[in-house]
Amino acid sequence: MQMARLRILAGLTIAALVAFACGGTTGTGAIASPSAAATASPTPDPIRVTLIGSFTGQNADLGNWMWNGVKLAVDEANAAGGVNGRKIDLIKYDDQGQPTIATDLAQRAISEKTVMVYGANLSTLSLAMIPILTAAKIPQITSGQAPALLQQNSPYIFIDSTTSVVFDQTLAKYVLNTMKLNSIAMISNNGTYGKGEHDSFLAELTKAGVTPTADKVIAPDVKDFTAVLTEIRGTNPKVLFIGAEEVQSGLIAKQARSLGISATFVGAAPIGTPTFVQTAGVDVAEGSVMTSPYLSNDTNAKTKAFAAAYQKAFNSEAEFHGAKAYDGMSIFIQAMKKTSDLSGPKLIEAVRSITYEGLLGQFKYDEVGLGLHATQIGILKAGKIVAQ
Amino acid sequence: MIYFLQTLVGGLGMGAVYALVAMGFSIVYRTMGLVNFAHADVVMIGAFLAATLFVTMHLPFVVAITLAVLLTAVIGLGMERILRPLESKDLNLMLIGTIGFGIMLQSVAIVIWGSFGIAVPTPIPNVPIDVGGVIVTTYQLFVLAVAGIVMLLLYLFLDRTKLGTAMQAAAMDRSAATAMGVNVSTSNAVAFAIGSAIAAVAGALVGPLLYVNPTLGVYVGIKGFAAAILGGFGSIPGAIVGGLIFGLIEAFAAGPLSAYSELLTFVVFALAMMVRQTGIFGERTVDRA
Numbered sequence: 001m002q003m004a005r006l007r008i009l010a011g012l013t014i015a016a017l018v019a020f021a022c023g024g025t026t027g028t029g030a031i032a033s034p035s036a037a038a039t040a041s042p043t044p045d046p047i048r049v050t051l052i053g054s055f056t057g058q059n060a061d062l063g064n065w066m067w068n069g070v071k072l073a074v075d076e077a078n079a080a081g082g083v084n085g086r087k088i089d090l091i092k093y094d095d096q097g098q099p100t101i102a103t104d105l106a107q108r109a110i111s112e113k114t115v116m117v118y119g120a121n122l123s124t125l126s127l128a129m130i131p132i133l134t135a136a137k138i139p140q141i142t143s144g145q146a147p148a149l150l151q152q153n154s155p156y157i158f159i160d161s162t163t164s165v166v167f168d169q170t171l172a173k174y175v176l177n178t179m180k181l182n183s184i185a186m187i188s189n190n191g192t193y194g195k196g197e198h199d200s201f202l203a204e205l206t207k208a209g210v211t212p213t214a215d216k217v218i219a220p221d222v223k224d225f226t227a228v229l230t231e232i233r234g235t236n237p238k239v240l241f242i243g244a245e246e247v248q249s250g251l252i253a254k255q256a257r258s259l260g261i262s263a264t265f266v267g268a269a270p271i272g273t274p275t276f277v278q279t280a281g282v283d284v285a286e287g288s289v290m291t292s293p294y295l296s297n298d299t300n301a302k303t304k305a306f307a308a309a310y311q312k313a314f315n316s317e318a319e320f321h322g323a324k325a326y327d328g329m330s331i332f333i334q335a336m337k338k339t340s341d342l343s344g345p346k347l348i349e350a351v352r353s354i355t356y357e358g359l360l361g362q363f364k365y366d367e368v369g370l371g372l373h374a375t376q377i378g379i380l381k382a383g384k385i386v387a388q
Numbered sequence: 389m390i391y392f393l394q395t396l397v398g399g400l401g402m403g404a405v406y407a408l409v410a411m412g413f414s415i416v417y418r419t420m421g422l423v424n425f426a427h428a429d430v431v432m433i434g435a436f437l438a439a440t441l442f443v444t445m446h447l448p449f450v451v452a453i454t455l456a457v458l459l460t461a462v463i464g465l466g467m468e469r470i471l472r473p474l475e476s477k478d479l480n481l482m483l484i485g486t487i488g489f490g491i492m493l494q495s496v497a498i499v500i501w502g503s504f505g506i507a508v509p510t511p512i513p514n515v516p517i518d519v520g521g522v523i524v525t526t527y528q529l530f531v532l533a534v535a536g537i538v539m540l541l542l543y544l545f546l547d548r549t550k551l552g553t554a555m556q557a558a559a560m561d562r563s564a565a566t567a568m569g570v571n572v573s574t575s576n577a578v579a580f581a582i583g584s585a586i587a588a589v590a591g592a593l594v595g596p597l598l599y600v601n602p603t604l605g606v607y608v609g610i611k612g613f614a615a616a617i618l619g620g621f622g623s624i625p626g627a628i629v630g631g632l633i634f635g636l637i638e639a640f641a642a643g644p645l646s647a648y649s650e651l652l653t654f655v656v657f658a659l660a661m662m663v664r665q666t667g668i669f670g671e672r673t674v675d676r677a
Contacts (some may be wrong), residue, residue, distance in 0.1 A: 226398025
């Protein structure tokens with residue numbers, strides 16, 4: 001008996017250690033190519049750009065979309081002769097969605113003399129890397145969009161779309177003024193992204209004098225929402241605001257419908273993604289209202305050209321996250337071309353001096369790192385976003 | 389009251405899945421005295437196989453689940469065969485072997501299916517049935533029914549068949565059973581096959597409720613393991629009761645402190661274990677250590 005319990009305990013400890021050790025090794029699995037013969041090289045040194053994103057785990061979609069967008073921008077720039085004759089050497093590292101791994105990778109990028117860091121795709125991880133990269137004067141552009149990212153008093157952080165404040169201002173106005181509904185329940189997770197969504201949307205409702213029928217907060221890892229959804233159902237809302245990442249949003253929608261909640265789902269960019277539609281099911285997702293600066297690949301000539309190039313390069317359909325990463329990287333490439341000195345202080349100065357017409361709209365970075373100042377509304381019909 | 393009943397229904401649905409996972413842990417433990425740490429990942433493999441057969445190959449769900457169960461049972465047999473040389477040396481070595489096997493299964497899953505995961509649609513029309521204000525979905529009933537059938541089959545096998553009885557004998561006293569002509573290796577292999585088959589049932593059932601990805605095993609496995617301990621490690625009735633109770637604790641913890649439900653669930657679990665260290669059903673059938 002005693003032995004048996006000891007054995008279980010020992011096993012658990014070993015399992016934990018092994019899991020931990022594995023996390024460590026695979027996290028730093030990518031191996032940097034040795035810098036090509038630094039001595040008498042005829043071609044100028046390449047410019048190192050490091051991308052840190054989630055390529056394994058529940059948020060792997062986000063990491064891969066970000067990577068595709070950045071890679072496309074870099075490949076096009078390199079094919080056109082690079083930056084003032086220098087090629088861009090883009091490398092990717094997997095943060096596995098873990099803040100500790102992300103900060104470790106940020107240190108590593110600094111030691112490898114990176115000019116900038118693209119990442120992470122999760123706000124929490126991007127926040128964790130800011131102190132390290134700012135201290136090293138390395139510019140960082142992230143796919144995260146939590147308002148907290150812009151409150152760090154760092155001139156080195158940039159976001160490649162816009163914050164939940166801008167998303168949710170647009171969304172709340174649409175629900176209250178266009179749909180003319182004010183019976184709204186909220187469910188959001190308490191991760192950085194979910195909390196940002198929650199606070200911004202609630203602030204807009206409060207401004208309009210509307211109190212949500214229910215305001216439920218869940219943990220980011222939870223997958224069964226019966227208890228909270230039952231409480232929400234009791235308040236009989238017309239609209240359910242979802243503030244969570246793709247998979248969790250899809251599961252919330254799916255479980256809400258199966259519990260008999262008939263409210264229209266509204267939310268920011270995650271609601272428009274294929275992952276959300278697949279997880280929730282096309283029927284459940286039908287009619288959901290979302291907001292994003294990038295509604296579809298057919299918006300204009302620029303987005304069509306981007307979607308075609310993306311399809312050719314990766315054999316998959318382009319979407320919002322890839323597009324904003326493409327814009328973000330393109331702005332930095334333009335900034336690199338503008339300044340001969342690629343040191344952090346000069347590069348961020350160049351980024352702020354540019355007005356860039358991108359796939360998402362007009363970018364003009366302010367002192368806190370926000371470049372894009374508006375979003376659009378779309379409605380899901382048969383699994384596709386239809387612009388309003 | 390409706391809130392209470394609705395939470396109860398939700399908790400039982402996931403509880404049935406935890407019970408199945410716990411049964412897989414327990415059947416191997418009661419037969420060999422071994423904690424199979426690869427079990428959580430076997431659940432994940434079972435879920436992926438069922439999801440692939442159902443979503444990608446468009447087979448009917450019942451066919452997909454059956455094939456997934458058979459394939460996963462074969463994986464279980466393979467795992468036992470690979471790890472068998474370790475058993476005669478030291479059971480602790482075999483335990484570490486199962487950890488390694490689990491890591492391998494996770495890596496293989498990433499190689500085959502990628503890290504994205506598969507969203508599995510609900511296989512039967514998921515009609516909400518209103519029972520006096522409490523919503524029960526058809527799929528929840530399906531999960532409970534399948535879990536119930538599996539539990540009954542396992543009980544009949546262990547209690548009413550010769551092989552099942554022989555396995556119990558091998559579990560109680562290995563040398564005596566061998567002397568009586570019971571082949572202990574066969575007994576172990578069957579335990580692994582059955583444990584893996586039940587894991588596949590759990591994985592296949594949980595797919596449409598959650599989302600199938602390579603870390604699914606971590607999510608469901610830890611809770612199934614905790615459920616097995618709660619019920620009394622090695623006890624089959626304990627696994628069932630432990631699983632259902634664990635599902636209920638989790639569902640009710642999600643209400644008042646939804647943002648910290650995972651934490652609350654494991655705090656309640658830890659408190660329960662302090663009060664009754666051997667779990668609800670104790671270790672009545674096995675005493676090998």
